[in-house]
Amino acid sequence: MQVPYTVNTRNDTGLYNAKLGIWLFLSSEVMLFGALFSSYILLRVGADTWPHGYEHLNIPLGTINTAVLITSSVTMVMAWASLMMKDFKKYRRYLGTTILLALVFLVIKGFEYAAKFEHGLYPSTSTYFGIYFTLTGLHGLHVIGGIIVNAYFWGPGSRMWKTDPDRLTHRIEVAGLYWHFVDIVWIFLFPTLYLL
Amino acid sequence: MIGVQYGITALLFLLFGFSLMILMRWQLAYPGQPIPFIGSWFGDANAPGGIMLPEFYNQLGAMHGTIMVFLGVVPLAVGAFGNYVVPLQIGAPDMAFPKLNMMSYWSYFLGGVTMLSSFFVPGGAANSGWTSYAPLATIATTGQTFWLCGMVFLITSSLLGSINFIVTIVQLRAKGLTFMRLPFFVWAQLVTSFLLLLAFPPLEAASVLQLMDRLLGTSFFLPSGLVVAGQQLHVSGGGTPILWQHLFWFLAHPEVYVLILPAMGIVAEIIANNTRKPLWGYKSMVYSTIFLGFMSFIVWAHHMFMTGMGTVISAFFQTTTMIISIPSVIILTALLLSLYGGSIRFTTPMLFATAFLPMFGIGGLTGLPLGLAPSDIHLHDTYYVIGHFHYVVAPGTLFALFAGVYYWFPKVTGRRMNDILGRIHFFGSFIFINGIFMPMFIEGLAGVSRRLYDGGQQYAHAQGVLHWNVFMSISAFCLFFFQFFFIVNFFWSLWKGKKVNSDNPWEATTLEWDTPTPPPHGNFIKPLEVFRGPYEYSVPGKAKDYVPQTEPEEV
Amino acid sequence: MSEAHSLEDIKNQVRRYITVFVALLTLTIITVTVSYFHLSVVPAIIVAMFIASIKGTLVASYFMHLISERKLIFFVLILTGTFFLALMTLPVAHHADRGGII
Numbered sequence: 001m002q003v004p005y006t007v008n009t010r011n012d013t014g015l016y017n018a019k020l021g022i023w024l025f026l027s028s029e030v031m032l033f034g035a036l037f038s039s040y041i042l043l044r045v046g047a048d049t050w051p052h053g054y055e056h057l058n059i060p061l062g063t064i065n066t067a068v069l070i071t072s073s074v075t076m077v078m079a080w081a082s083l084m085m086k087d088f089k090k091y092r093r094y095l096g097t098t099i100l101l102a103l104v105f106l107v108i109k110g111f112e113y114a115a116k117f118e119h120g121l122y123p124s125t126s127t128y129f130g131i132y133f134t135l136t137g138l139h140g141l142h143v144i145g146g147i148i149v150n151a152y153f154w155g156p157g158s159r160m161w162k163t164d165p166d167r168l169t170h171r172i173e174v175a176g177l178y179w180h181f182v183d184i185v186w187i188f189l190f191p192t193l194y195l196l
Numbered sequence: 197m198i199g200v201q202y203g204i205t206a207l208l209f210l211l212f213g214f215s216l217m218i219l220m221r222w223q224l225a226y227p228g229q230p231i232p233f234i235g236s237w238f239g240d241a242n243a244p245g246g247i248m249l250p251e252f253y254n255q256l257g258a259m260h261g262t263i264m265v266f267l268g269v270v271p272l273a274v275g276a277f278g279n280y281v282v283p284l285q286i287g288a289p290d291m292a293f294p295k296l297n298m299m300s301y302w303s304y305f306l307g308g309v310t311m312l313s314s315f316f317v318p319g320g321a322a323n324s325g326w327t328s329y330a331p332l333a334t335i336a337t338t339g340q341t342f343w344l345c346g347m348v349f350l351i352t353s354s355l356l357g358s359i360n361f362i363v364t365i366v367q368l369r370a371k372g373l374t375f376m377r378l379p380f381f382v383w384a385q386l387v388t389s390f391l392l393l394l395a396f397p398p399l400e401a402a403s404v405l406q407l408m409d410r411l412l413g414t415s416f417f418l419p420s421g422l423v424v425a426g427q428q429l430h431v432s433g434g435g436t437p438i439l440w441q442h443l444f445w446f447l448a449h450p451e452v453y454v455l456i457l458p459a460m461g462i463v464a465e466i467i468a469n470n471t472r473k474p475l476w477g478y479k480s481m482v483y484s485t486i487f488l489g490f491m492s493f494i495v496w497a498h499h500m501f502m503t504g505m506g507t508v509i510s511a512f513f514q515t516t517t518m519i520i521s522i523p524s525v526i527i528l529t530a531l532l533l534s535l536y537g538g539s540i541r542f543t544t545p546m547l548f549a550t551a552f553l554p555m556f557g558i559g560g561l562t563g564l565p566l567g568l569a570p571s572d573i574h575l576h577d578t579y580y581v582i583g584h585f586h587y588v589v590a591p592g593t594l595f596a597l598f599a600g601v602y603y604w605f606p607k608v609t610g611r612r613m614n615d616i617l618g619r620i621h622f623f624g625s626f627i628f629i630n631g632i633f634m635p636m637f638i639e640g641l642a643g644v645s646r647r648l649y650d651g652g653q654q655y656a657h658a659q660g661v662l663h664w665n666v667f668m669s670i671s672a673f674c675l676f677f678f679q680f681f682f683i684v685n686f687f688w689s690l691w692k693g694k695k696v697n698s699d700n701p702w703e704a705t706t707l708e709w710d711t712p713t714p715p716p717h718g719n720f721i722k723p724l725e726v727f728r729g730p731y732e733y734s735v736p737g738k739a740k741d742y743v744p745q746t747e748p749e750e751v
Numbered sequence: 752m753s754e755a756h757s758l759e760d761i762k763n764q765v766r767r768y769i770t771v772f773v774a775l776l777t778l779t780i781i782t783v784t785v786s787y788f789h790l791s792v793v794p795a796i797i798v799a800m801f802i803a804s805i806k807g808t809l810v811a812s813y814f815m816h817l818i819s820e821r822k823l824i825f826f827v828l829i830l831t832g833t834f835f836l837a838l839m840t841l842p843v844a845h846h847a848d849r850g851g852i853i
Contacts, residue, residue: 001289001718005367014821017292017367023824024359027831028393034835035398035443039405039416041843042439054786063783067776070810074772077814078765085761124413127434131416134408180814184807191799195786366823394834442842493834497845506848509841 007167022174026181029142033185036135040192043127051128053194056121058112062194065108066186072101073183076150076176083169088161091172095154098179102147109140132193139189142182149175198297199280200608202304206272209308210594211679213263216256218676221632223248224651225669242320253649254323255339259311261326262343265455266350267308269593273458274354274392275304277600278361278385280608284708284715285379287370287724287746292363300357307349314342325647327444330417330437334409335424341410344403351400354392361389370707372726376482377745379706379730380475383482384461387489388454395450395493402443409435416440441500449496453488455589456556459596460485460527463549466599467531469704470546471538472741474731477530484523484530491520501569502576510569517567524560528553539734539741543702544618548599551626552592559588562637577647580640583633591629598625598682605686606701610713611693617685624678631671635664703742706730710746771813778806 009016044050053059079094116122116129123133153168153175160168222231228247231238235246242252283291291297314321319337322328333340365386369378405416413431417440420433468475475481497505497513505513532553540546562584565571575581598621605613642661644652651665652658700709711720724746732743782802790798812818817825 001720001723003288003290003292003294003368010367013366013823015367015823017363020366020823021293021359021363023827024362024393025355027827028355028359028397030831030835031394031838032397032401034838035401035446038398038838038842039401039439039443041839042442042846043416043435045843045846046436047434052789059783059786063779066779070772070775070779073810073814074768077768081761081765081768085758122412123408124415124432126432127415130408130414130432130435134405134414138404177815180810183814184810187806187810188800188803191782191786191803195782195799196792196795390830394831398838438846439842442845446838490830494837494841497841500845503845504849505845509845509848 007164007170016170018170018174019177022177026177029181029185033135033138036131036138037188037192040131040135043131047127053192053196056128057132057194058115059194061108061112062190065105066190068101068105068108069183069186072098072105073180075101076179080169080172080176083161083165083172086165088158092154092158095150095172099147099150099154102143102150106140106143106147109136135189135193139182139185142185146175146179146182149178197280198291198301199276199278201301202271202275202279203277205305205308206268206276209263210268210272211683212312213260213268214676214679216260216263218672219248220253220256220260221669221672223253223649225666227650227653241318248649250649251323252320254325254647255315255321257647258322258325258328258343259315262311262322264589265326265451266347267304267311269455269589269597270354270451271304272597273593274361274385274388274454275301275357277458277462277597277604278357278388281604281708282361282382282385283364283368284607284711284719285382285706286365286368286373287707287720287726288364288368289718289720291360292368293360296356297360300353300360303349303353303356307346307353310342310346310349314339314346317342327448328406328440329444330406330409330435330440331419331422333406333440334417335429341407344407344410347403348400351396351403354396358389358392361385362393365389370724370726373707373745376479377726377729379461380464380478380481380485381458381461383485384457384464387485388457391450391454391457391489391492395447398443399447402440405443406440438500438503441503442497445496445499446493449499450489450492452585452588453492455593457485457488459552459593460531462596462600462603463531463552464534465704465706466545466549466603467534468731468733469603469702470541470543470549471535472541472733473534473538474729474733475530476533476536477526478729478731481527481530484526488520488523488527491516491523495520495567498567498572501572505569514567514569518564521560521564521567528556528560543602544613544615544622545599545603547619547622548595548602551622552595552599555587555591555595559584559586559592562587574643575640577645578640579636579644579646582646583636583640586633586636590633591626595625598622601686603702604708605689605693606696606713607708608714609690609693611689611695612701613689613693614685617681621678621681621685624681625675628671628675628678632668632675635661635668639664700744703740705732705742705744707745710744767813771809774809775806778802 003017005017007016013020075094075097079091079098082090082094121129123130153172157171158168160171219231230246231243231248235243238252242249242255279291279297283289317338319339321339322336322343324333324336324340328340328343365382405414408414409416409418415431415433415435417437418429418431418433418435419437422429422431422433464475464481495513495516497509498517501510535550562580566575566581566584602613602618605611639652639658639661642657644655644658644661652662696713699711699713702709707724707726710724726745727747727749728743728745730745734741735743782799785798786795
């Protein structure tokens with residue numbers, strides 16, 4: 001017997017397995033980033049002095065990155081919508097754009113990090129920089145993870161369109177949920193670190 | 197079968213963790229005496245001339261706790277019993293995400309290898325307690341880095357596993373199996389999985405932060421002006437060790453409910469089966485378990501009463517802690533009342549399951565003075581604490597897990613374990629496990645601190661109770677001896693155990709007994725439908741004294 | 752979500768996505784602009800978190816389809832949110848109640 005409800009939804013829950021699975025995973029991620037935000041709060045409250053974000057971080061670059069991620073969220077959901085409308089070519093274009101935008105985000109972040117290192121500012125410099133690098137670093141790792149997953153679905157994974165199109169559509173929806181979460185984390189990270 | 201893999205690995209880790217404690221108990225009874233027979237195995241860095249160094253004692257202590265909790269009990273209770281029994285009890289062909297399940301197991305395995313290998317690095321294994329408090333853990337030897345990496349693997353394994361369990365239980369129940377018809381064991385695993393899912397990530401974050409403090413020179417947990425061995429530490433400071441404590445205990449408190457809930461689940465199944473009557477108060481038990489799971493997230497700072505905590509926060513956590521004892525009592529009472537009026541069959545699993553009840557009772561009751569700050573002032577970090585939590589986990593959870601092995605062994609292998617060896621194992625273990633842990637309350641009340649490598653020898657206030665150390669150690673050695681009855685029984689029965697003549701040798705009602713022995717790929721040979729609750733024993737008017745869940749109603 | 756989606760449904764959804772996109776960009780500009788006023792710490796945090804919450808809710812409701820999602824998912828999220836709040840507030844409350852020592 002095959003594991004049921006991988007594509008079809010179960011009647012009483014209205015869900016297919018991977019959708020419940022990804023929301024559970026995202027809940028655990030909320031707690032993971034939550035722990036770091038909680039650390040940020042405790043460290044800031046306990047510090048004698050704490051710099052404002054604008055003293056150390058480049059707000060225009062951060063704003064651009066915010067716009068980049070938001071746009072990538074739109075293209076991601078459009079990729080899913082394209083599959084729902086059975087338009088495979090559009091799906092690949094939107095998903096490809098999502099991946100490109102994610103890479104742009106990383107490049108900009110790379111510039112920011114490089115600038116910090118050049119000025120001798122490292123995680124060990126102060127608890128402000130410690131938590132800045134950790135929060136953005138962990139977020140960055142999640143962006144990389146998303147790029148890898150999306151690249152797989154853009155490339156070899158997209159072959160599933162021929163054999164099991166509904167299942168691929170579900171997988172893109174699930175990948176999209178993950179990607180939107182990454183976007184939401186940044187939506188909170190950006191003001192916390194850059195603007196306050 | 198992943199459940200079996202988890203089971204064998206976990207049992208091996210339990211034995212190893214137990215062995216570490218046997219070494220410790222030698223040192224505690226006979227401080228400074230060379231370890232007999234095997235003293236030369238540990239090398240000069242740990243035990244020159246066979247005499248245990250304090251540094252080695254600390255390694256044993258930290259790793260005993262870590263291994264028993266994270267590599268032994270939870271993988272056995274959740275990874276082994278959960279993976280094997282839950283899909284069967286809900287009529288599912290497999291777990292929802294089989295490949296993810298495999299990744300969970302190998303992540304656990306990698307975590308275990310990392311932890312074990314830490315014994316062989318310079319400075320030995322982690323030695324800052326299983327609680328790894330900053331700043332001690334931050335400046336500790338290399339083994340601590342291994343501990344942190346090992347924890348990351350183990351936490352990942354748990355997270356993937358918990359997602360699997362929740363989706364499986366929610367989505368893959370057989371037709372007719374509503375939530376209130378689930379065996380209590382499945383409810384216990386469901387709530388346990390939510391605890392693992394939501395409580396572990398903060399410790400994962402904290403482990404990364406501590407790794408950064410150790411390897412990148414950050415100061416998340418290091419306050420300003422810290423002086424080590426007379427030298428000011430060259431870090432930025434500005435952090436706080438209290439942050440580590442919050443993040444650690446945010447997990448570690450729900451973790452103790454992870455340790456106990458599956459055990460309660462196993463005991464419930466065995467009691468219903470061996471009293472031939474339904475569980476008393478099934479609904480109360482289910483709601484109590486859910487409430488317990490919820491409350492477990494907001495009691496954690498009762499492990500931090502001694503951090504200079506103010507009265508308002510202390511009152512908050514004392515209150516939540518007292519409240520959380522209520523569902524535990526309800527569950528224990530329901531299990532006790534389930535015995536009343538039953539036709540009790542004292543099979544070997546039933547012996548362990550019944551013994552669980554008063555043992556957990558002692559463990560739970562001794563927790564109360566720890567959960568109240570005024571008494572905790574005297575009792576914190578003493579042997580009283582060790583006695584309390586061991587009562588819950590050792591004659592508590594471990595007994596329940598043994599019960600589970602004896603109970604489900606015929607399902608997995610088609611053979612029974614030997615009854616005589618089982619009873620010897622039980623009586624020997626029961627006597628000597630109490631011999632180890634009961635005197636700890638006495639020592640604790642006298643003020644003997646925990647984690648002292650010489651068992652309190654140097655303290656005047658300990659002198660009157662020190663003789664208990666010898667008593668406890670001898671009990672420990674005897675307990676260790678009686679485990680051989682289990683080990684021999686286990687392996688002998690695999691090949692030579694009495695074969696069962698039916699798929700349902702215990703005459704049980706739940707779905708796992710409705711499948712061939714051992715279950716084939718896909719678990720069930722025909723699609724199932726469930727018609728009734730899980731404990732329809734001794735139903736008036738029926739021919740047999742049990743009605744399986746899947747038996748169709750008579751027309 | 753494998754309820755039958757007509758092309759009309761999806762086209763409406765797409766229109767909603769674009770609207771939300773514009774809203775998100777606008778809110779980003781607002782939050783950055785407000786930051787230039789250099790409000791004092793507490794009002795700054797309240798305003799910034801309030802705007803971020805609206806943005807997060809929009810992404811969750813529309814891009815993640817939460818607005819039409821099943822009860823079970825909501826239940827999981829509310830549970831998570833409760834514990835998240837506990838993790839945000841209790842440690843700092845503990846710190847405040849310690850009489851200000853680090």
